[in-house]
Amino acid sequence: MFSSVAHLARANPFNAPHLQLVQDGLAGPRSSPDGPPGPPRRTRNLAAAAVEEYSCEYGSMKFYALCGFGGVLSCGLHTAVVPLDLVKCRMQVDPNKYKGIFNGFSITLKEDGVRGLAKGWAPTFIGYSLQGLCKFGFYEVFKVLYSNMLGEVCN
Known part of the structure; x- marks a missing residue:
């Protein structure tokens, strides 16, 4: 029961503390201190919309x-x-x-x-x-x- 929940938690796009797209050294197989290495971590491709500069100066x-x-x-x-x-x-x-x-x-x-x-x-x-x-x-x-x-x- 908990293995499926753990899989969902690892697949959560917000699991990285700073929402990094790719972390160095984590693209290969994962290993946990409790057991054998897990499946390789897949890289995520995220797209962001372009943001226009707003013309309102802070404090104006x-x-x-x-x-x-x-x-x-x-x-x-x-x-x-x-x-x-x-x-x-x-x-x-x-x-x-x-x-x-x-x-x-x-x-x-x-x-x-x-x-x-x-x-x-x-x-x-x-x-x-x-x-x-x-x-x-x-x-x-x-x-x-x-x-x-x-x-x-x-x-």
Whole structure:
């Protein structure tokens, strides 16, 4: 049973510590300290796509703006769960009326319609977007600022 698992572990493309394509001296037969030499190790041929140089310099204003924009996107998308959050809050406020998630959704749809599920989306979007902007954008700004104050190179 374990021999097949061991074979799969040896065939794993990530078994080399630094993901080396070919290691010197390992192309021939393998020998283990526990037993006889194993089958010869086959070389791996991996292909990589060419990467274009990105025109955003680390620490530039464009870099900080992109970090902030990434924060706005990642945190602002929390707005998608506003209907679930709305029903959860209503269940907490009135547990007798809203007995469960599905019951809460059906009651909200009956009383307020589909638009009722979107109550509170604007403050949620603004709040979480500003939080993401500050969290991701200002983190990079202060990381560079404080590392420069300490005399460290931050790259």
